[in-house]
Amino acid sequence: MPTPQQLKDAFKRKYKKEVTLEPEQRVPVFMDVFDEFVKDCGMQNNWRDATYEKFATIKKYLQGFDSELTLDALDETRLNDYVNYLHDTKNLRNSTTGKQIDFLKWFLRWSKRKGYPTNPAFDTFKPKLKTTRKKVIFLTMEELNRLREYPIPARKKYLERVRDVFLFCCFTGLRYSDVFNLKRSDVKAGHIEVTTLKTADSLLIELNNHSKAILDKYKDIPFERDKTLPVIRNQRMNTYLKELGELCGIDEPVGETYYKGGERIDVVTPKYALLGSHVGRRTFICNALSLGIPAQVVMKWTGHSDYTAMKPYIDIADDIKAGAMDKFNRL
Structure with missing residues (x-):
C-alpha cells in the first residue's frame, strides 16, 4: 500500500x-x-x-x-x-x-x-487466456528420406552442409546448441558423449549408420575450435532449411489454430515454411517412438526427465502406428 x-x-x-x-x-x-x-x-x-x-x-x-x-x-x-x-x-x-x-x-x-x-x-493473478496445444512439427520417414536423397543442384551447394547437420540432429536427437558445440573429443568408438548446454545433462548417444556416415564425411576437414561438424548460425540455418524443404517438395499443408485475446485465428502453412533446426530433434523422437523403441530408451538419448514432456511425441507415435496397421487392410 x-x-x-x-x-x-x-x-x-x-x-x-x-x-x-x-x-x-x-x-x-x-x-x-x-x-x-x-x-x-x-x-x-x-x-x-x-x-x-x-x-x-x-x-x-x-x-x-x-x-x-x-x-x-x-x-x-x-x-x-x-x-x-x-x-x-x-x-x-x-x-x-x-x-x-x-x-x-x-x-x-x-x-x-x-x-x-x-x-x-x-x-x-491468472489471466484467462484461451490457448491450444502447439503442434509438433517433424518429418515423417518418407519426408526424411526424400530430404536425405534429394540431389542438391550445383548452384545450391551451400545447402549440402546445412542438410548434413540437420540430418545429424534427425538421427541423434541433439539440439542445435549441442551439435554446434560438438567437438571431435566428444566422438568415441560407436557413440558420442555430450553435456547439454541447456540442461547440463550428461548424455551418451549411440551412433547409427546414418549419423556415423555424416561424422566420417567431415572427419578429415578441420573446423574452428576443433568442432566436429560445419554448423552455421541458427538463424541462417533455419532460413536455409526452409529453402531446402521447399526444393524437396516437403509441402504438406499444416493447419494451426491460435488465439489473440478472444480472437480465434486459423492458418494453413506448407510444412517447409515451418522447418527449423529443432525439427531435427523432434523428428528423431517421433520416428524413434514410431519404430517401437521404448520411450524410456529415447529419453536416455534426449535427456528428457519425465513422461510429461514426452507425451505429445508418444501420442504422435501412436497415431503413426495406427495408420501403419491400417495398411494391412489394403492387402
Whole structure:
C-alpha cells in the first residue's frame, strides 16, 4: 500500500512537476530493480545469451507499457492492462502473452523476496487466456528420406552442409546448441558423449549408420575450435532449411489454430515454411517412438526427465502406428 507521500509524489511526477525526495522516501525505480534481477538470476542460473535476450525483450515491453511503472502499482487492474497491451499493441499470441506474464511473476517473486515494496496481487493473478496445444512439427520417414536423397543442384551447394547437420540432429536427437558445440573429443568408438548446454545433462548417444556416415564425411576437414561438424548460425540455418524443404517438395499443408485475446485465428502453412533446426530433434523422437523403441530408451538419448514432456511425441507415435496397421487392410 503506497504511503500518502508516495501518492503525492507520483501525482507530481505525472504532471511534470519537479519533486525532490528524501533518500528514505524514494520509490525503487522499476527498471533498476529489473536490471538487478537479471544480473542476480543470470549469474545464479548460468543464463545463456538467449535467456538474456529474452529478458531484454520483456524489459522493452514493460517500458513500452509504462515507462514510469512502479512495483507497488501492479495491482490486478494494472496487470490486466498489461495483458491487454501485449495482445492489442504488441500483437502477441495468447500463448506468448502467458509466457510473458509467467516471466514477470518470476521477477515480482524475486523482488518481493528481496524486500522491495511489491504489490501482492501477482501471487493470485491468472489471466484467462484461451490457448491450444502447439503442434509438433517433424518429418515423417518418407519426408526424411526424400530430404536425405534429394540431389542438391550445383548452384545450391551451400545447402549440402546445412542438410548434413540437420540430418545429424534427425538421427541423434541433439539440439542445435549441442551439435554446434560438438567437438571431435566428444566422438568415441560407436557413440558420442555430450553435456547439454541447456540442461547440463550428461548424455551418451549411440551412433547409427546414418549419423556415423555424416561424422566420417567431415572427419578429415578441420573446423574452428576443433568442432566436429560445419554448423552455421541458427538463424541462417533455419532460413536455409526452409529453402531446402521447399526444393524437396516437403509441402504438406499444416493447419494451426491460435488465439489473440478472444480472437480465434486459423492458418494453413506448407510444412517447409515451418522447418527449423529443432525439427531435427523432434523428428528423431517421433520416428524413434514410431519404430517401437521404448520411450524410456529415447529419453536416455534426449535427456528428457519425465513422461510429461514426452507425451505429445508418444501420442504422435501412436497415431503413426495406427495408420501403419491400417495398411494391412489394403492387402
